[in-house]
Amino acid sequence: MIRPIWATVRKIEGLPIAAVLATLYGVFMVTSPEVFTGHRIYMSFLQTVPPMLVLGLGLTFVITAGEIDLSFSAVVAFSGFVYAWTFLHSGSALLALVLALAAGAFVGFVNGILVAKIGVPSIMATLAAQFFWAGLTVLLAGGASWNIKGIEGSWIQTLFVGRLFGSVALPAQALWALGLTVVCWFLLNRHRFGEAVMFVGDNPNVARVMGINVERTKIKLFTLNGLLGGFAAVLLTTEMNTFWTTQGEGYLLPVMAAVFIGGTSIAGGKGLIVGTFFGAYIIGSLEAGVVATGIGGYWTQLVSGLVMGASVILNIVIGDGRLAAVASRVRHWSTTAEEN
Amino acid sequence: MVDIQKRFGLVQALRNINLEVGTNEIVGLLGDNGAGKSTIVKILTGVYSASAGELYVADRQVNFRSYNVQTAHRYGIETVYQDKSLGDKQVLWRNFFVGREITNRFGFINVKKEREIANEIMVNTIGFRGEGITVDSTVSDLSGGERQGVAIGRAMHFDAQLIILDEPTVALSLKEVRKVLDFVHKIKDAGKACVYISHDLTDVYEIADRFVILDRGEVVASIAKTDVRMKDLGDFMLDYAHGRRGLSK
Numbered sequence: 001m002i003r004p005i006w007a008t009v010r011k012i013e014g015l016p017i018a019a020v021l022a023t024l025y026g027v028f029m030v031t032s033p034e035v036f037t038g039h040r041i042y043m044s045f046l047q048t049v050p051p052m053l054v055l056g057l058g059l060t061f062v063i064t065a066g067e068i069d070l071s072f073s074a075v076v077a078f079s080g081f082v083y084a085w086t087f088l089h090s091g092s093a094l095l096a097l098v099l100a101l102a103a104g105a106f107v108g109f110v111n112g113i114l115v116a117k118i119g120v121p122s123i124m125a126t127l128a129a130q131f132f133w134a135g136l137t138v139l140l141a142g143g144a145s146w147n148i149k150g151i152e153g154s155w156i157q158t159l160f161v162g163r164l165f166g167s168v169a170l171p172a173q174a175l176w177a178l179g180l181t182v183v184c185w186f187l188l189n190r191h192r193f194g195e196a197v198m199f200v201g202d203n204p205n206v207a208r209v210m211g212i213n214v215e216r217t218k219i220k221l222f223t224l225n226g227l228l229g230g231f232a233a234v235l236l237t238t239e240m241n242t243f244w245t246t247q248g249e250g251y252l253l254p255v256m257a258a259v260f261i262g263g264t265s266i267a268g269g270k271g272l273i274v275g276t277f278f279g280a281y282i283i284g285s286l287e288a289g290v291v292a293t294g295i296g297g298y299w300t301q302l303v304s305g306l307v308m309g310a311s312v313i314l315n316i317v318i319g320d321g322r323l324a325a326v327a328s329r330v331r332h333w334s335t336t337a338e339e340n
Numbered sequence: 341m342v343d344i345q346k347r348f349g350l351v352q353a354l355r356n357i358n359l360e361v362g363t364n365e366i367v368g369l370l371g372d373n374g375a376g377k378s379t380i381v382k383i384l385t386g387v388y389s390a391s392a393g394e395l396y397v398a399d400r401q402v403n404f405r406s407y408n409v410q411t412a413h414r415y416g417i418e419t420v421y422q423d424k425s426l427g428d429k430q431v432l433w434r435n436f437f438v439g440r441e442i443t444n445r446f447g448f449i450n451v452k453k454e455r456e457i458a459n460e461i462m463v464n465t466i467g468f469r470g471e472g473i474t475v476d477s478t479v480s481d482l483s484g485g486e487r488q489g490v491a492i493g494r495a496m497h498f499d500a501q502l503i504i505l506d507e508p509t510v511a512l513s514l515k516e517v518r519k520v521l522d523f524v525h526k527i528k529d530a531g532k533a534c535v536y537i538s539h540d541l542t543d544v545y546e547i548a549d550r551f552v553i554l555d556r557g558e559v560v561a562s563i564a565k566t567d568v569r570m571k572d573l574g575d576f577m578l579d580y581a582h583g584r585r586g587l588s589k
Contacts, residue, residue, distance in 0.1 A: 186448065190448050190449050190451065191443075191447050191448050191449065192441050192443055192447040192448075192449060193447065195434055195438060195441060195449065196438075198427065198429075198430060198434070199427045199430065199434075199438050202427040202428055202429045202430055203424060203427055203428065205424040206424045206425065206426060206427050207427070207438075207439075208387065208409075209385070209387060209409060209419060209421060209424055209425070210409070210425075210438045210439035211408070211409035211410045211413060211439035211440065212438070212439050265429070269427065269428070269429035269430070270429050
């Protein structure tokens with residue numbers, strides 16, 4: 001009787017990782033109730049996590065296709081630069097937005113060409129891209145950070161990072177990131193492109209003989225990731241009213257961690273958008289949560305490592321049905337001896 | 341195929357291949373490793389294009405420049421590969437329709453319809469019943485024979501006129517080979533043509549109407565089943581493998 005329920009439960013995408021997030025918040029509520037029972041801390045997460053989540057969504061596609069992208073943190077800097085520069089020089093927020101997205105998409109497109117057409121392994125191509133675009137940004141900006149105070153009160157600020165519902169002050173970027181999560185879920189799970197991504201990641205030879213254009217799929221994939229990187233840069237830069245040359249640097253490892261603890265397979269072929277969503281909130285909440293418990297900032301990394309490890313194990317055991325596989329293997333080992 | 345040639349740089353993989361497959365005929369394509377069997381398959385199915393020569397499908401000449409896997413599918417040519425027909429981690433309904441999904445005009449997949457048809461194929465065409473396999477099973481849960489069954493069922497569903505089986509029984513247990521051969525009999529019964537590639541003579545002999553033997557990129561013989569016994573066919577191939585030519589009757 002437990003089996004069918006268990007099977008249904010296992011099918012719910014991202015459930016293990018959602019449970020980890022809930023547990024985490026539960027623990028934080030016990031250890032520091034004064035912080036975690038009020039709504040302000042959550043509003044703060046809803047402000048800081050969205051850029052990370054948007055980056056994670058793009059990376060989920062890339063990893064599902066069996067590739068990797070290390071350049072998105074440089075995209076956050078480069079697109080942020082393009083955004084700030086255009087806004088300061090033209091005064092047009094719309095132009096700034098369009099060019100920032102275009103810049104991100106361009107970086108991604110170049111990555112895609114390098115990987116798909118020239119055949120450079122993606123880890124190498126995007127590592128080089130990471131240095132190149134981050135370096136170019138520093139060069140172009142002269143190493144300086146720019147204040148874009150002029151954006152305050154503009155429509156773009158209200159639209160992307162405004163505070164909603166009066167005193168609740170829900171950051172608009174949280175809704176944008178949520179909306180994008182839904183769009184990306186449909187794109188990966190219900191669209192022809194997403195299916196191509198999964199088959200390419202599963203086995204590019206199969207994809208090819210089934211008529212999928214593997215090269216074009218990869219180029220689209222990296223371009224999409226660049227575009228989302230550009231959008232993350234817009235969210236971040238607008239929220240902070242400032243562009244600074246190192247603004248993407250802290251994102252590389254946390255975003256990868258968010259995708260992996262979300263259950264997306266590092267081997268390719270399987271990606272969980274819902275997992276990435278909860279993964280991003282877990283990673284984004286850990287530091288503040290650990291600090292708030294009062295055990296001290298030195299513990300943050302250690303606890304982060306523990307939570308990541310636990311999430312990944314939970315995903316393997318529950319999500320992949322590995323538990324059933326292990327159980328049947330044990331049964332197999334214990335019965336073959338009698339049969340022979 | 342008329343005078344088909346294929347070069348890879350300096351290597352001439354195929355020279356002057358002439359091959360015809362009749363309606364509802366099962367041709368066994370035989371030859372040692374490296375004889376060019378797989379290259380022929382890839383040209384037929386649009387994965388490679390030929391360096392020279394002509395290809396006709398149902399008497400219509402194929403333009404190699406625009407010929408690819410999708411056009412081959414449209415012409416009714418389907419392929420079942422030894423190990424690269426299905427995505428291992430993907431559910432079966434996706435595997436049935438990958439590359440030609442049923443979508444709306446924005447490219448979104450009609451999952452309900454794909455699952456319905458996939459289920460139809462599995463029950464009626466392949467004959468999976470009560471084996472615990474559903475359209476939501478992932479390929480990695482299937483045995484080797486079942487996988488080939490899925491691939492063959494898929495080919496038949498898409499109304500293939502010619503189904504190419506590229507070493508479908510390699511690495512399968514005898515019981516699984518039996519299953520695959522039963523699927524191939526279904527192809528014949530359905531009035532479709534088939535090219536069956538193998539270097540296992542016993543499989544091919546059972547199902548093929550005619551044998552085409554390749555050696556080093558050339559067709560060296562085309563023999564109807566009625567004209568040859570299995571042992572002679574085996575000896576003939578061995579002669580080629582050892583570089584001794586000629587039919588030893």
